[in-house]
Amino acid sequence: MTLRIGVIGCGMIGTDHIKTLTTAVSGVVVSAVSDADATRASRAARVAGGARVVADPDELIVDPEVDAVLVASIEETHEQFVVACLEAGKPVLCEKPLAPTPDACLRVVEAETARGQQLVQVGFMRRFDPSYVEMKQVLDSGRIGAALFLHCVHRNVDYPDRYGSEALVTATGVHDIDIARWLLGEEIVAVSSHRPRVSSRVRAGFQDPQFLVLETASGALVDVEIFVNAHYGYDVRAELVGELGTVSLMPPASTMVRIDGIDGQPVPADSRPRFAPAFRNELQAWADAAAQGRVVGASAWDGYAASVVADACLRSTTTPAAAVPVELVRKPHLYTTAKEQAA
Numbered sequence: 001m002t003l004r005i006g007v008i009g010c011g012m013i014g015t016d017h018i019k020t021l022t023t024a025v026s027g028v029v030v031s032a033v034s035d036a037d038a039t040r041a042s043r044a045a046r047v048a049g050g051a052r053v054v055a056d057p058d059e060l061i062v063d064p065e066v067d068a069v070l071v072a073s074i075e076e077t078h079e080q081f082v083v084a085c086l087e088a089g090k091p092v093l094c095e096k097p098l099a100p101t102p103d104a105c106l107r108v109v110e111a112e113t114a115r116g117q118q119l120v121q122v123g124f125m126r127r128f129d130p131s132y133v134e135m136k137q138v139l140d141s142g143r144i145g146a147a148l149f150l151h152c153v154h155r156n157v158d159y160p161d162r163y164g165s166e167a168l169v170t171a172t173g174v175h176d177i178d179i180a181r182w183l184l185g186e187e188i189v190a191v192s193s194h195r196p197r198v199s200s201r202v203r204a205g206f207q208d209p210q211f212l213v214l215e216t217a218s219g220a221l222v223d224v225e226i227f228v229n230a231h232y233g234y235d236v237r238a239e240l241v242g243e244l245g246t247v248s249l250m251p252p253a254s255t256m257v258r259i260d261g262i263d264g265q266p267v268p269a270d271s272r273p274r275f276a277p278a279f280r281n282e283l284q285a286w287a288d289a290a291a292q293g294r295v296v297g298a299s300a301w302d303g304y305a306a307s308v309v310a311d312a313c314l315r316s317t318t319t320p321a322a323a324v325p326v327e328l329v330r331k332p333h334l335y336t337t338a339k340e341q342a343a
């Protein structure tokens with residue numbers, strides 16, 4: 001059976017997903033697209049090889065020729081579209097963040113819990129990146145012992161003007177928050193957020209860089225440098241330090257350039273080349289699971305938990321040097337693992 005996918009939001013990431021679904025994912029077709037901008041929607045429909053343009057996203061969700069929905073519109077619209085997908089009983093992959101606030105994320109969790117069936121996957125694509133997957137395998141194998149530290153670096157070349165300083169945490173650092181929870185397999189219980197000297201290259205009033213310290217339930221520490229006007233390239237790094245050894249990410253590179261006395265690897269300009277395998281694997285895994293009525297990857301609960309941690313980081317900037325506790329609601333049974341149920 002071919003899974004017919006409807007895509008809401010045809011900006012950079014939505015169109016990139018359409019291209020990947022159309023050229024590199026098996027068993028799917030993008031059957032319908034929708035965007036507030038009709039020109040963008042038509043362009044995306046052509047990328048899909050001739051998808052139907054549906055002007056009203058709510059109509060796309062209930063369209064009988066749409067089996068599953070990918071939401072890549074602006075984050076303020078995510079809750080509304082994801083809840084509509086739940087009401088229509090359709091699997092949905094929602095770009096990160098699940099919604100702009102913890103309360104909005106919790107409403108999605110509650111809507112899904114009330115339905116009693118998981119349909120929501122959140123687009124935390126790093127969970128499908130081969131280098132992070134290997135890092136988790138090394139940790140889970142026990143070879144480096146228990147995790148003590150996770151050091152993360154998240155640098156962008158530049159940043160859209162529409163984003164304020166909070167977005168460094170809620171839209172960018174949220175990837176590192178999710179990957180820390182996933183890699184270490186536990187919740188973050190306290191955070192502190194630091195606002196160091198601002199780069200002189202950024203617009204007035206914009207806080208870049210920022211630095212987060214997250215503490216896990218077992219006491220491991222995660223630090224995250226977020227710097228979104230790093231100019232030289234898109235650079236994501238991580239080193240996991242265990243009791244017996246460490247494991248670091250090796251960003252994919254296919255060439256080594258030697259010129260003018262320098263030996264080096266090119267650095268990509270944004271996340272698309274760096275995480276191309278992750279996006280492809282994520283979309284394939286989502287489509288395969290959706291076709292079987294399952295959800296893989298980050299759940300609505302994960303989207304909610306990441307948002308609560310991000311929100312605590314934002315609150316911590318108003319109380320410098322004091323750790324702010326992270327308080328989650330009780331995890332619904334729907335999201336608990338067999339290990340958690342046995343405990």
Ligand code: ISE
Pocket residue numbers: 154155156171172175271
């Ligand atoms: C951006 O907000 C994203 O969502 C991308 O996935 C991420 O890789 C990038 O660094 C963020 O700034």
